[in-house]
Amino acid sequence: MSENPKLQKWAELASKQMKGKSVDSLDWMTPEGIKVKALYTAEDLEGLENINTMPGMAPYTRGPMTTMYAGRPWTIRQYAGFSTAKESNAFYHKALAAGQKGLSVAFDLATHRGYDSDHPRVAGDIGKAGVAIDSVEDMKILFDGIPLNEMSVSMTMNGAVIPILAGYIVAAEEQGVSHDQLSGTIQNDILKEYLTRNTYIYPPGPSMRIISDIMAFCSKNMPKYNTISISGYHMMEAGANSVLQTAFTLADGVEYVRAALKSGMDVDTFAPRLSFFFGIGMNFFMDIAMLRAARFLWHRLMSEFKPKNPKSSMLRTHCQTSGWSLTEQDPYNNVIRTTLEAMSAVLGGTQSLHTNSFDEAIGLPTDFSARIARNTQIIIQEESQVCHVIDPLGGSYYIESLTNSIVEEAQKIIDEIAGLGGMAKAIESGMPKMRVEESAARKQARIDQGLDVIVGVNKYKLADEKIDFEVREVPATVRDEQIARIKEIKASRDQATVKKALDDLTNAAKNGGNLLEAALPAVRARATVGEISDAMEAVFGRFVATTRCISGAYSSEFKANDDTITAIKERTNKFLEKQGRRPRLLVTKMGQDGHDRGFKVIASAYADLGFDVDISPMFQTPEEAAKMAIENDVHVVGASSLAAGHKSLIPALIKELKKIGGEDILVVAGGVIPPADYDFLFEAGVKAVFGPGTPIPVSADKTLSLLEEKYR
Amino acid sequence: MLKSPHEYVDGVLNRDRLMLARTITLIESTLPAHQELARTIVDLLLPHTGKGFRIGITGVPGAGKSTYIESFGNMLTELGHRVAVLAIDPSSSRSGGSILGDKTRMERLAVNANAFIRPSPSSGTLGGVGRKTRETMLVCEAAGYDVVIIETVGVGQSETTVASMVDFFLVLMIAGAGDELQGIKKGVLEVADAIVINKADGDNILRAEIARKEYQTALHMLMPNSPNWSPPVLTCSSLEHTGIGKIWETILDHRKKLSDSGEMSKKRKHQALDWMAFLLEDGLRQWFYSDPQVKAALPGLRAEVENEKTSPTAAADTLLRFLQVNNR
Numbered sequence A: 001m002s003e004n005p006k007l008q009k010w011a012e013l014a015s016k017q018m019k020g021k022s023v024d025s026l027d028w029m030t031p032e033g034i035k036v037k038a039l040y041t042a043e044d045l046e047g048l049e050n051i052n053t054m055p056g057m058a059p060y061t062r063g064p065m066t067t068m069y070a071g072r073p074w075t076i077r078q079y080a081g082f083s084t085a086k087e088s089n090a091f092y093h094k095a096l097a098a099g100q101k102g103l104s105v106a107f108d109l110a111t112h113r114g115y116d117s118d119h120p121r122v123a124g125d126i127g128k129a130g131v132a133i134d135s136v137e138d139m140k141i142l143f144d145g146i147p148l149n150e151m152s153v154s155m156t157m158n159g160a161v162i163p164i165l166a167g168y169i170v171a172a173e174e175q176g177v178s179h180d181q182l183s184g185t186i187q188n189d190i191l192k193e194y195l196t197r198n199t200y201i202y203p204p205g206p207s208m209r210i211i212s213d214i215m216a217f218c219s220k221n222m223p224k225y226n227t228i229s230i231s232g233y234h235m236m237e238a239g240a241n242s243v244l245q246t247a248f249t250l251a252d253g254v255e256y257v258r259a260a261l262k263s264g265m266d267v268d269t270f271a272p273r274l275s276f277f278f279g280i281g282m283n284f285f286m287d288i289a290m291l292r293a294a295r296f297l298w299h300r301l302m303s304e305f306k307p308k309n310p311k312s313s314m315l316r317t318h319c320q321t322s323g324w325s326l327t328e329q330d331p332y333n334n335v336i337r338t339t340l341e342a343m344s345a346v347l348g349g350t351q352s353l354h355t356n357s358f359d360e361a362i363g364l365p366t367d368f369s370a371r372i373a374r375n376t377q378i379i380i381q382e383e384s385q386v387c388h389v390i391d392p393l394g395g396s397y398y399i400e401s402l403t404n405s406i407v408e409e410a411q412k413i414i415d416e417i418a419g420l421g422g423m424a425k426a427i428e429s430g431m432p433k434m435r436v437e438e439s440a441a442r443k444q445a446r447i448d449q450g451l452d453v454i455v456g457v458n459k460y461k462l463a464d465e466k467i468d469f470e471v472r473e474v475p476a477t478v479r480d481e482q483i484a485r486i487k488e489i490k491a492s493r494d495q496a497t498v499k500k501a502l503d504d505l506t507n508a509a510k511n512g513g514n515l516l517e518a519a520l521p522a523v524r525a526r527a528t529v530g531e532i533s534d535a536m537e538a539v540f541g542r543f544v545a546t547t548r549c550i551s552g553a554y555s556s557e558f559k560a561n562d563d564t565i566t567a568i569k570e571r572t573n574k575f576l577e578k579q580g581r582r583p584r585l586l587v588t589k590m591g592q593d594g595h596d597r598g599f600k601v602i603a604s605a606y607a608d609l610g611f612d613v614d615i616s617p618m619f620q621t622p623e624e625a626a627k628m629a630i631e632n633d634v635h636v637v638g639a640s641s642l643a644a645g646h647k648s649l650i651p652a653l654i655k656e657l658k659k660i661g662g663e664d665i666l667v668v669a670g671g672v673i674p675p676a677d678y679d680f681l682f683e684a685g686v687k688a689v690f691g692p693g694t695p696i697p698v699s700a701d702k703t704l705s706l707l708e709e710k711y712r
Numbered sequence B: 001m002l003k004s005p006h007e008y009v010d011g012v013l014n015r016d017r018l019m020l021a022r023t024i025t026l027i028e029s030t031l032p033a034h035q036e037l038a039r040t041i042v043d044l045l046l047p048h049t050g051k052g053f054r055i056g057i058t059g060v061p062g063a064g065k066s067t068y069i070e071s072f073g074n075m076l077t078e079l080g081h082r083v084a085v086l087a088i089d090p091s092s093s094r095s096g097g098s099i100l101g102d103k104t105r106m107e108r109l110a111v112n113a114n115a116f117i118r119p120s121p122s123s124g125t126l127g128g129v130g131r132k133t134r135e136t137m138l139v140c141e142a143a144g145y146d147v148v149i150i151e152t153v154g155v156g157q158s159e160t161t162v163a164s165m166v167d168f169f170l171v172l173m174i175a176g177a178g179d180e181l182q183g184i185k186k187g188v189l190e191v192a193d194a195i196v197i198n199k200a201d202g203d204n205i206l207r208a209e210i211a212r213k214e215y216q217t218a219l220h221m222l223m224p225n226s227p228n229w230s231p232p233v234l235t236c237s238s239l240e241h242t243g244i245g246k247i248w249e250t251i252l253d254h255r256k257k258l259s260d261s262g263e264m265s266k267k268r269k270h271q272a273l274d275w276m277a278f279l280l281e282d283g284l285r286q287w288f289y290s291d292p293q294v295k296a297a298l299p300g301l302r303a304e305v306e307n308e309k310t311s312p313t314a315a316a317d318t319l320l321r322f323l324q325v326n327n328r
């Protein structure tokens, strides 16, 4: 208890108001395990390292720039891309005319994984979650009318970084722009792909080499270009809380620094070009503090490498509001969520920001929803007057104390990772993945119990959901268009030059040499993204993920005898008694979408509820998923879809099951599926569709009812 | 939805994946009707079994069993074999449900037309791994899989059961963790036909080699349980596919040595006797626990023993006497 008489007096008064309960009863334990009190005072600031600092000066808690938004506001950088290069290009032009400042390109999953659009594995993914790019010809269309010497371009690419970055460079060359004029960022953060998003191609070793090669090439030839964007965003989206996001992201950063140093570079040649990417969720103050803590910690971590350039230990970051926090139910609420998250990013001092469109839990952004999303930032920037003061929350008892708590908690995890031998080794051990998944399962359990409120999902639900806005669909013709263009390019190029360039690239992969540099001639000769990826795959191989699933985390968040949970367990036990085995469910993810959070949470929660759950490898084709369903003899297949592939992949699965005799296996679907598509899926034979935000007990209840009816 | 035994038998013999899978489900079922049907099917299939290779693989969680089987199995199908994999998954939460994730580490083998992989939850099954796995193995053989691989985690009793039903029992280890750390019991090493140090790649090669020598020395201290075979210690990398071919050669060599000396047929006969003993014990246990009087009295007696109202001996006597009385 404090010695402060005023504080004691307050505690007494407060306790009286609460009919004798102590003020401690108001404490809140955050998901990060940080105890938050009802009141903070000057006492809480005593001895904190992160206070009394200046913006633009080490340790940068208050911001990397001296004048922050008072000098120049953050960059409004909206991530976009879909369908063909031509469609995306038109979308970019509109956005730039309406006040957007930088470009940020989203690629489709086939491109991410280094497959051309004509590859049979990716039929369901072309142009869906981003733009389809097969060669430099597509790249040129993508940037048509956009002067690459002026426009800063950010590209979310990790797996196929070599062909894509080389494609961008060659597209610029052909616009007459030299390498040193290029500015922007490539995500190029492969470690987090193994951790959460799974859009890698090669194993970790060669992937780390690719990153070092890119850093080396760019530090020499593209001094204005950010060679990596170390991303926590996807960890947050996968369920990581803010401490985990901070710790794992910074630990990734340290690993890249080590890799670059090991390849012989001097820390000051590349460290100033490292940038970060954080995800901002609905815990308003927490994520403000998170950005401040991350800057403080990065400075601390980088000091170990003794940089001479202060910029080497200065954390600059892009932020994005959480896609996961958006709901399919009552979707206009998402505008408000995004606004709050954007405020949090701004008060935390981000350098650039993407605000999500309110319809992202339903479909791809439309011109309308993209405008609202963009205007969310413009209004904060130009109407709310928040930009005048640097780090306006600096010195706030609560914010500073919270900043310190995040620093302390994250440092513990970073130390733990160091003990495992660094982040690459830690990822190999599975530790970070397990932590993220555990955090995700616990969160889901809190939501399913209504402890974490989500308006329109577990509270204040609408009786009647209806969609009164346009939903964007990617036409099925995109794939055909892409295939036609690939054919055209392959027919018109000089095969001998292409072959030689690809052989040289394979050689560089085998015997050393800068891979980005080696890829440029191949791109100039019109080799495709797939061919360039294959040329390296010939040496590196393709990485296969290990899927591990935790059990117990979901149910442990529930009270010991929560009624809904107990009831479902009883029913699975009943099923076992009657059928001789537990209800057996195969959860599968078809297509190239690697977001495995939903799929993992479902697997572990359903196992906790008494199902036997088979999990399929990632990136399945419908034929492969059907074979597995038959072989494991499951009662039901749950197909998870987040990347708009559901209309082709799920009906294909049902057809395939019929073909091989599994017509009595039920198929249910879950994920980001527009309600307008439900009927289409029902007609195709899907028995139930669970949209985003469906509590697991609800989907489990429905699935069990279907099974109980079938196996009476 | 049950079919006649002959439909299952024909399906299995015709190598129909669906019918094979459904037969295994019957074998694994806890319902007496299913088990009876399964027994009939297995009996009818018995003449079509016994010609292939039966390989057991054990090792602690994370030793790389599944990854090894991915590499090994794909190699075997390339050599023209048909491979069945039975993965016994011990993971189960309090509720009894399991997460069966083995195929995620056997990505290529899972889609290989000449492979059949069946992960099975081991939780809550009466008689445990023994009965079901053995019968499943036989059914797979009848379906034309000439190599059957059984993956089991080496931390329980299941691995010795598995060792007693296969021709070749392989223990997968990783370097840098002592025996205790690996949770491998001495008994497991005693039944091993080979020890393989996995993950011999990258900066681990040297450590794997050191571990190989250590295990080799340790094995020399044990009495070999066959006069014709002294278990070798090998290294491999399942990720980089090195050393995998050598292991298959070792298995072939083992088969040749044991066949030539007549030990193989002795081993199988011995296993048949073990199997009978197992079935007897299992049957007795089931018979006992399904006795209506036992069922009725058991919970009460357990409570009395717990509360120290009755002694364990007296309680057990009471229960056993039911069987004597009922069968006089």
Ligand SMILES: Nc1nc2c(ncn2[C@@H]2O[C@H](COP(=O)(O)OP(=O)(O)OP(=O)(O)O)[C@@H](O)[C@H]2O)c(=O)[nH]1
Pocket (backbone or CB within 6 Å): A428, A546, B059, B060, B061, B062, B063, B064, B065, B066, B067, B068, B105, B153, B198, B199, B200, B201, B236, B237, B238, B239, B240
């Ligand atoms: N470096 C290296 N890693 C390997 C090798 N074999 C397996 N691994 C890795 O070890 C981890 C565990 O492999 P699994 O095949 O799942 O191990 P397991 O013994 O089947 O594990 P359980 O089924 O959980 O008992 C995975 O991350 C594999 O990628 C190898 O030869 N070398």
Ligand SMILES: [Mg+2]
Pocket (backbone or CB within 6 Å): B065, B066, B067, B102, B105, B151
């Ligand atoms: Mg395994």
